[in-house]
Amino acid sequence: MNARVSTHVYCGTSLDGFIARPDGDIGWLVRFADDEALAAYNEFAARIDVMVIGRGTFEKVLEFDTWPYDKPVYLLSSTLERPPEGFQDKVTIVCLKPSDLLAHLYEAGFRAAYIDGGKVVQSFLAEDLIDELIVAKVPVLIGEGITLFGSLASDIEFDHQETRICSNGLVRSYYARLDRA
Numbered sequence: 405m406n407a408r409v410s411t412h413v414y415c416g417t418s419l420d421g422f423i424a425r426p427d428g429d430i431g432w433l434v435r436f437a438d439d440e441a442l443a444a445y446n447e448f449a450a451r452i453d454v455m456v457i458g459r460g461t462f463e464k465v466l467e468f469d470t471w472p473y474d475k476p477v478y479l480l481s482s483t484l485e486r487p488p489e490g491f492q493d494k495v496t497i498v499c500l501k502p503s504d505l506l507a508h509l510y511e512a513g514f515r516a517a518y519i520d521g522g523k524v525v526q527s528f529l530a531e532d533l534i535d536e537l538i539v540a541k542v543p544v545l546i547g548e549g550i551t552l553f554g555s556l557a558s559d560i561e562f563d564h565q566e567t568r569i570c571s572n573g574l575v576r577s578y579y580a581r582l583d584r585a
Contacts, residue, residue, distance in 0.1 A: 456477075
């Protein structure tokens, strides 16, 4: 395979596999963001040099008190043409398919991308372009919502690397993509 940016997903889900309620609410998840969870996220983030997010994630982040990213952010969107006022220096909007975006990021000098947002993760999985999955399940059932994974044309196999059980009940599992034939 040609050299490309490695891709990493780090996400929290409910026990029943949702990343947010139907309206995008993640309050049920945020309450598990204790010091232990934040330390694990920071350990992960230290290996990443660029963020790729979708419009839904971007709109959720706009609700935060402060901008949470300290790395370049690429926003995948087919509808937004420019960032809102005050965010022009924080995000680059692109309308590319995942493989083309990874080629663009590689040419720009990036080597490790955090892929975030349900639809964005699904689009990268559809092209079999996720190298690492870190899924933190919280012990909460929410019944319905936005799923992390969608339908796939074929199976994508990952190798379980490890699972960590946190003191607050969160269970974080690490998976690496099996070598592609």
